[in-house]
Amino acid sequence: MTGLRMKSKWLKTNVLLQSHELQQFIPATKPWSPSCFQMMLDQYAMIYLKPDIGTFGKGVIRAEKKPHGVYTFQLGTRLYTFSSLEQMIDRLQRIIGTRRYIVQQGIHLLSHMQRRFDIRVMIQKNPANEWEATGIIGRLGNPRKIVTNYHSGGTPLPFELLMQSYLSLDEMPQYQASLNQLGIEVARQLEQQLPSLKEIGVDVAIDLSLQPWILEVNTRPDPYIFRKLNDKAVFRKIYCYCVGYGRIKKKRKRRMKLRRAGKIRKNRGQRFKKQPSGKPNG
Known part of the structure; x- marks a missing residue:
């Protein structure tokens, strides 16, 4: 196992x-919290937020600190843009809710x-x-x-x-x-x-x-x-x-082939089985 x-x-x-x-x-990786998020975004300018438990990249968010006080994050194919960090954190909190997330250096x-x-x-x-x-x-x-x-x-x-x-x-x-x-x-x-x-x-x-x-x-x-x-x-x-x-589990290909071959032989036997002879036509 x-x-x-x-x-x-x-x-x-x-x-x-x-x-x-x-x-x-x-x-660098930390559990999600607004304060931790702000600290890591200031340090790395790009960070990822990931569900603590999840697969296939579902729920992953990339957040970035842009020049001139612009903040963005992307979830799926949608890009969100904000004029302040507070606005972005507020939106993220609503998306994440009570789920456990981690914040990771980008x-x-x-x-x-x-x-x-x-x-x-x-x-x-x-x-x-x-x-x-x-x-x-x-x-x-x-x-x-x-x-x-x-x-x-x-x-x-x-x-x-x-x-x-x-x-x-x-x-x-x-x-x-x-x-x-x-x-x-x-x-x-x-x-x-x-x-x-x-x-x-x-x-x-x-x-x-x-x-x-x-x-x-x-x-x-x-x-x-x-x-x-x-x-x-x-x-x-x-x-x-x-x-x-x-x-x-290994596929039992050989057994399946033998079963199919046996079934074919059985069908052939039934197909060519000698039929009882009737009276000749006179």
């Missing part, structure tokens, strides 16, 4: 912050064809019960949205294609290996609180200086996004590992 999930983004962030090695890769993502992208790194327990990086894929955001999730209109693309404008062919393998190792360290840290953990998906933002940032960790990642890669061996390994630890 894949074990228990840790759904709270705030709890996962706190577990990761216990690792001195990982702290440098984690954007990272200016790299872009491809003028569309922002981030990276998903798949980490799984292999048959030897060791953590292994089994897949890496880019997620190219919908130009009208602030999230890159596939279920929100993002486009899965090969890591190499998205990074070719930023890394040379010689640099690419080493940089990918560093992201894989970062994902493995994240898994090891979370495993201390979730001993039965078998898989994670680490969403990594890369800024203009090529610094990786851990945006989010999913303890039940979607394995099927890797079917979009041309290299089908990546998904086959991911799928095989998922079957191995019980995330996915």
